[in-house]
Amino acid sequence: MKKYIEIGKIVSVQGLKGEVRVEGWCDDNNLICEFNTLYLNGGSEEIEITSSKLHKNIILMKIKGINTVEQAQALRNEILYINRDDVKLEEGRYFIQDLIGLDVRDIDNGNYYGKITEVSPTGANDVYHIEDKNGKIRLIPAIPDVIKDIDFTEGNMYVHILEGLFDEN
Numbered sequence: 267m268k269k270y271i272e273i274g275k276i277v278s279v280q281g282l283k284g285e286v287r288v289e290g291w292c293d294d295n296n297l298i299c300e301f302n303t304l305y306l307n308g309g310s311e312e313i314e315i316t317s318s319k320l321h322k323n324i325i326l327m328k329i330k331g332i333n334t335v336e337q338a339q340a341l342r343n344e345i346l347y348i349n350r351d352d353v354k355l356e357e358g359r360y361f362i363q364d365l366i367g368l369d370v371r372d373i374d375n376g377n378y379y380g381k382i383t384e385v386s387p388t389g390a391n392d393v394y395h396i397e398d399k400n401g402k403i404r405l406i407p408a409i410p411d412v413i414k415d416i417d418f419t420e421g422n423m424y425v426h427i428l429e430g431l432f433d434e435n
Contacts, residue, residue: 267418270309270347271361273298274325279339284332286341288318288325293387295320297353298346305347358410364418370396370406373414373424379404382423394423404432 274290290298299318306313314330332338355361362385370379380398385408392408406412406425415424 267350267364269350270305271350271353271363272345273304273348274346276327276341276344276346277324278342279335280326282335283328284334284338285326285328286332286338288327288346290323290325295323295325298325301348301352303349303352305349306341306344308345309347309349360416365394365416365423367421368416368418368423369421370394370423370425373426379425379427406431
């Protein structure tokens with residue numbers, strides 16, 4: 267698993283004093299506002315956040331040492347990262363990037379369904395996109411009745427397919 271996790275992207279400048287506008291990539295972008303340290307360049311460059319607040323769906327952020335529009339503009343399109351060690355997820359919650367690529371297997375009979383290629387938030391629950399060896403995409407809801415176990419060490423997600431979930435008709 268990667269040590270540094272993508273959490274958002276600097277999309278533009280805010281005001282004249284070097285603030286930036288960040289598009290957050292979290293379920294709850296308030297989480298991003300809790301960090302005093304973020305990272306650039308895949309995690310290799312540490313930056314100190316002096317303030318951040320959520321405004322509608324954008325995060326307004328001030329980075330230490332960035333004090334002009336020109337300095338802020340130079341950061342446009344940069345990806346922001348957090349250190350995995352700085353986050354404690356609740357049980358049953360995962361980073362999307364850790365789910366992508368997992369093999370999906372039936373917990374009851376061991377059938378292999380494919381790999382998770384995408385996660386779509388729907389509001390009530392996420393939906394996992396599973397691509398089989400022929401390129402066919404199937405969707406499963408991320409609910410306890412379906413997702414039974416995840417073994418990151420082995421790279422497997424074990425599922426119970428509810429009746430009708432994979433019916434072709």
